[in-house]
Amino acid sequence: MANNIADKPPLYFGWYLLAAVFFIDLVVTGSRSSFGIFVLPMSEEFGWSRFTISIAAGLGAIVGGVAQPFLGYIFDRINGRRVIVISLIVVGLATIALSLTFHILFLMFMFGFVFAIAAGGTRLSRGALLARWFIRKRATVVSIAAAGSSVGSLLLVPLAMYLLQATSWRVSWAALGLVMLFLAVPLAFLFIRNDPKEMGLRPYGDSEHSPSENGDGSNAVRKRGPLEVDKWAESFRSAPIWQVSGSYFVCGFTTLIISVHFVPYAIGRGVSPEIAATIFGLMMGLNVVGGLGAGVLADRFGRKNVLAGVYFMRGCGYVIMLLVPSTLGLWMFAAVVGFSWVATSSLSSTLTADVYGLKALGTITGVSFLFHQVGGLLGVLLGGFLFDVTGSYTLPFAIVAATLFPAALSAFTIKERKYSALYQTTAVPAVTSSA
């Protein structure tokens, strides 16, 4: 028995890397999600209106979206590990700096620019970096990492809430920053590696079909999709990236609107704060399960099928919410939509990696993310504008629901079997990554 344990091969290093990425996502997203908690105490202390302080949050979302392709480019061309580690240090320092806030411009600069851009740098670890390490189970792995952001919100938001109650907003910001610097940064130093080759390893699942002569991956052959690109712009000359990004635009369009307008909508339907909070909590809890489940299913049944299913499911959720009256409609909406909340992110980036390869993946997924953020902003604008005009959320939510079915169709019609490297039957010599 003891010998059996001793003879077991060591755990593949990619799993440690995945755990580190999960934790980085947990603390970064958790800290950013906590921003809402600080709105009230900070605005009370400085006499700012909610509108003023909200500009920092809105700015962060826009700046983060615009910066993502550039960060992706640096990740692809220079050094992925360095981008992630430096970004993480900057996020930690920016979070601590938020505890020193003395002016609204300082808050806007620190949260809306520095934090937002650096957080985008850490986000690259989830899709682009993990894709380099995993071929088999890629969707599952990326989904596990994405679940880190959901778990982060579930853990760090309550932590910040109670810390704020026990201390002050300044101490709470500083504590969140210290968590990043003293827990996440050492983990990143220890486990974040650019490429399996750095460790003398091959990507997980690569060895099954691409034996290497010397075992270090240098002579490895791998399957290459017909659309694999060296430069990000080349990818936008083919249909799949437009299908992925177009549907990702709809993802942003349909998620941000519900987050921003959920509270007024719930009040309008006569729901009590306790019930509304429980419904939203259920939705957030289910998104962990849904995100993980989608990854496992995508590895089994194909990425585009599951991606299409997720959009279709979300569309049905909106229809149910509009058609089923009273609180029951909201509960059903939360149950259906909760499963689809974060699943799209990991499925989209995995599909992009399978079709376009790894060389420009950071930039391509960055551009896709920009689509998402623009869609989100337009969705929020539309929701507010149509509510002001009609006095109800029925029309904006109906429009949102209507966009989800074409998005499902767009994802479903991606020719994954034709373009994804996973379905190619001939292997070509691996091209060394420039990063």
Add this chain to the structure above:
Amino acid sequence: MWSVILTVNAHHGEADPTLLAWIKDLLDQLIGLGPWTVVILIGLLILAMPVGLSAFYLIQQRRALSRTRYPSD
């Protein structure tokens, strides 16, 4: 309307302060513990993740090292 526009959230953003206040009230009712107790509990949970991972990695490394020094056969 602009105040609503700028409280941007979702899976890549920040949560609505009103909703968070509701969630806090709900948690108070459900948990019923003092703020420091909750902070310590969640803090320990968060701390356990990187510490546990690093410890596991070191154990695995030590095991691999001893295997190369003292092969079983």
